[in-house]
Amino acid sequence: MDYGVYIHIPFCRKKCGYCDFPSVAGHEADMESYTEALCAELAAKGEQLASQGNAATIYIGGGTPTALPVPLLARVIQTARAVLPTAEDLEFTVEANPGTVTLETMTMLSALGVNRVSIGAQEFNDAILKRIGRIHTAQDIRDAVRWARAALIVNVSVDLMYGLPGQTMDDLQWSVGSSMDLAVNHISVYGLTVENGTPFAREQENGTLNLPSDEAEEEMYDYLAETLPKFGFRRYEISNYARHDFTCRHNLGYWQDLPYFGFGAAAHSYHDGRRTANTRDIGAYIRAIKNGESPTHTEETVTREKHIEEFCFLALRTATGIDREKFAKTFEQEMESLYKKSIDNLKAKKYLEETPTHFRLTPLGMKFGNQAFSSFLL
Ligand code: SF4
Known part of the structure; x- marks a missing residue:
């Protein structure tokens, strides 16, 4: 990939x-x-x-x-x-x-x-x-x-x-x-x-x-x-x-939830369900590399729950929105089975609209993005 x-x-x-x-x-x-x-x-x-x-x-x-x-x-x-x-x-x-x-x-x-x-x-x-x-x-x-x-x-x-x-x-x-x-x-x-x-x-x-x-x-x-x-x-x-x-x-x-690899002080990486961050301290970063050590400072496994939330928040930032088929393939579950109530609420407020393939924010939803994102917290 x-x-x-x-x-x-x-x-x-x-x-x-x-x-x-x-x-x-x-x-x-x-x-x-x-x-x-x-x-x-x-x-x-x-x-x-x-x-x-x-x-x-x-x-x-x-x-x-x-x-x-x-x-x-x-x-x-x-x-x-x-x-x-x-x-x-x-x-x-x-x-x-x-x-x-x-x-x-x-x-x-x-x-x-x-x-x-x-x-x-x-x-x-x-x-x-x-x-x-x-x-x-x-x-x-x-x-x-x-x-x-x-x-x-x-x-x-x-x-x-x-x-x-x-x-x-x-x-x-x-x-x-x-x-x-x-x-x-x-x-x-x-x-x-x-x-x-x-x-x-x-x-x-x-x-x-x-x-x-x-x-x-x-x-x-x-x-x-x-x-x-x-x-x-x-x-x-x-x-x-x-x-x-x-x-x-x-x-x-x-x-779009694609993997990335970060290099340098404070750089983050995300791949294979893990997120890592290099040390922010420039001196510590230089010393680690010079000594052949890892500059990684924090490391976390992204839980399924967190992955689902982030998948939704991030995709909702885009005009295209959340790809329903990609969601179902990634999490082996339909979006509606998890978020039916939130989706209905956001649609009623005219923050969210549904197409045959996607859920996406309306211009109003983009304006109040934080409210919309919080509805996708599990
Ligand atoms: S301090 Fe540097 S990184 Fe921060 S906004 Fe100014 S130019 Fe950009």
Whole structure:
């Protein structure tokens, strides 16, 4: 069976105010030894993976992969390509922060077979970008997309955020318009969540965060859901919109219950009914690999019950929804035998609809996704 590969680069130039991802700033001194460890982990597992089939997708995320100097990032990509068995139509994505790329970066990515870049734009208003701690300007985003195109990378995605401090509907409309001007093929949109332990959480406690009201945030959500399809973007997942067939195949793999293998600090893997996670500690990760030990920190067997729940939550995130036949084949049970009451409730609320082959969320159900997902807890 084909699978996805995720490679984690845990470095950033500076931490953004809202971010609780596993990433650190100011660790430039660790980049070389981290790259060596990562390449060693890839080489060690590459052979084992051959027996599992081909990697259909590779995704280098972070952190900020492009915070690595170009020769180090090139080494990671070359190693991945050399040691992993890959499908002919491999989708190879690298996340890029516009403040860390040049034409040289994009040219290197393209020359080494990267065919998709996901650019962390977030906003096109420089004052808001600064307010949320981003290191780039709107012009940097425009340059990054143009350089990707100049390097012949056709498949370009941007991430946008809404519900940001000081952000207005005008700002969001400007960001969407600016993304349209750049003719990107894919847009991911995320509402701000204030995560514990972040600078934004402290500002919220002090009353200085200045977030849009709940009503304003809901308007922003509605604006995105209504406007992006008018520009030819199909909403194929709650937070993801694609033109034509430029969906992110890697992320679709997560939502479709496909196996994946993670490499690097904090990377997760999921296959054969088991989920494992590497240590988040960069130093511990490097030491483990150097000493020939496993960097795995946690390991769990996914119970049947948990598997059923996750299968449903994840598939429901997609526009296609839950494939009823796949469910029945995977769990040797019809969905209705477990969820009849929940399905009827969600249908009555107009959150869920039924087709001959699938159960899927309606646009209203997507808006209140968490309520819908909780109905699938066993
Ligand atoms: S660039 Fe991305 S990973 Fe790094 S701190 Fe900002 S949001 Fe987090």
